[in-house]
Amino acid sequence: MCNVRQFESLKGTLRELALIPAGGGGLLTHALAHFASAMKVKEDGLHSEGIESVIVHAEQFLAEGKLIEAADALEKGAQGSKAESLAAEWARQARNRAVTEQALSLLRAYAIAIASTLT
Numbered sequence: 111m112c113n114v115r116q117f118e119s120l121k122g123t124l125r126e127l128a129l130i131p132a133g134g135g136g137l138l139t140h141a142l143a144h145f146a147s148a149m150k151v152k153e154d155g156l157h158s159e160g161i162e163s164v165i166v167h168a169e170q171f172l173a174e175g176k177l178i179e180a181a182d183a184l185e186k187g188a189q190g191s192k193a194e195s196l197a198a199e200w201a202r203q204a205r206n207r208a209v210t211e212q213a214l215s216l217l218r219a220y221a222i223a224i225a226s227t228l229t
Contacts, residue, residue, distance in 0.1 A: 116200060127196060128192070164187025165187075171183060177204045
């Protein structure tokens with residue numbers, strides 16, 4: 111699934127950007143965020159707060175095929191940080207994919223219904 115691969119590649123960037131306030135920050139803020147995200151020990155995420163918890167919940171939703179729920183969780187969890195725009199873009203793409211998959215399912219069902227009336 112395309113969105114799962116994209117999400118995997120975004121996790122590190124999300125961890126780093128979540129440490130930077132939405133208003134930005136100076137060079138020192140960005141350097142510290144990069145260092146802190148690289149040095150951070152991975153938590154289980156289920157009982158933690160912050161971006162790790164958001165990432166774990168989004169991964170669970172993706173594993174269950176719930177793209178819209180994953181998009182909602184990621185977008186909500188990234189609010190107020192520099193990661194907000196990155197999360198919003200991924201969420202937009204995930205929602206578009208969910209709509210596309212739903213439309214495809216509907217078209218398949220319609221095609222099957224039409225085909226069954228022809229035989």
